[in-house]
Amino acid sequence: MxxxxxxxxxxxxxxxxxxxxxxxxxxxxxxxxxxxxxxxxxxxxxxxxxxxxxxxxxxxxxxxxxxxxxxxxxxxxxxxxxxxxxxxxxxxxxxxxxxxxxxxxxxxxxxxxxxxxxxxxxxxxxAGPDPLTPAFTAAAFAGLARASRQPAKLFLMDQRRVSGLGNIYAAEALYRARVDPRKPIQRLTKPRLDRLHSAIVSVLSDAVQSAVSAYAGPGEFLEAESFPIHVYGREGEPCAVCRTPIRRISQGGRSTYFCPACQR
DNA sequence: AACACGACCTGGTAGC
DNA sequence: TGCTACCAGGTCGTGT
The missing domain is CATH 3.20.190.10 (MutM-like, N-terminal)
Structure with missing residues (x-):
């Protein structure tokens, strides 16, 4: 949860x-x-x-x-x-x-x-910057990324770099930004980093909306557009964009799900 | 600095 | 049905 x-x-x-x-x-x-x-x-x-x-x-x-x-x-x-x-x-x-x-x-x-x-x-x-605060700018994110050699997924999950992403939303943000989770964060080009920065903000904002609606509680039926999970837990299922089967690998002892065709 | 791994805990489920 | 093995949205400490 x-x-x-x-x-x-x-x-x-x-x-x-x-x-x-x-x-x-x-x-x-x-x-x-x-x-x-x-x-x-x-x-x-x-x-x-x-x-x-x-x-x-x-x-x-x-x-x-x-x-x-x-x-x-x-x-x-x-x-x-x-x-x-x-x-x-x-x-x-x-x-x-x-x-x-x-x-x-x-x-x-x-x-x-x-x-x-x-x-x-x-x-x-x-704690790193919280992506839903003004401190989380594209420039700040790029600065943090430049200083780390971690694979992109581990970087996103490292709470000292960015505060709040876990296994699901890290995977979904990388998918939305079309970034390979194994790629060292340091080696991403500026346009890709910017795309990843936007993806983090949009994934978390969307997920907050649906989490808040879903959390309305018994008796309060809000027709929430639930947050679409595209890769997490979907090993073997076709990518929504290109139909390539979603892959699961292990990073830092946790499962990472991604589309090997879209995320490069 | 980066990474792997076990520990902390319990519960659900796939497979036999 | 019942057992086992493995998996789980997180973090910390230890060792290499």
């Missing part, structure tokens, strides 16, 4: 439901260090922000609840905390009777409480 678009959808859905509430207490079953409940109880939720795939829940007293959903996590609000499902890893009880729930079947998600200033400093030092 969670790459940048899904995390953005989570934040948008969460925001109106939790901002201006106070955390009364918390049940921490997994995914957070001991003492977390004590450190958030009694604090107000001021804002919900996102950097790449990181969710930053700003609390009073200059503290931030830092949430990373990793592979299978999900974070959402429920109207009544008494009806929290048994599969929840964490339940935050809010002062209006509602709840904020972390679910994660694999329990790989991570939640921690940090001093806001310290966390923001660490994140801005470690």
């Amino acid at each position: 969670p790459e940048l678009p899904e995390v953005e959808a989570v934040c948008r859905k969460l925001r109106p439901a939790v901002v201006d509430r106070k955390i009364v207490s918390a049940d921490i079953r997994r995914c957070a260090p001991v003492g977390t409940a004590e450190r958030v109880s009694g604090r107000s939720i001021l804002a919900v922000a996102r950097v790449g795939k990181h969710i930053l829940i700003r609390l009073s007293a200059a503290v931030t609840l830092h949430v990373h959903l990793r592979m299978s996590g999900n974070l959402f609000a429920i109207p009544d905390h008494r009806f929290c499902g048994a599969s929840a890893r964490i339940l935050f009880r809010l002062n209006d009777g509602s709840g904020m729930v972390l679910e994660d079947p694999r329990a790989l998600a991570r939640v921690e409480v940090c001093e806001t200033a310290e966390l923001d400093r660490a994140l801005s030092a470690a």
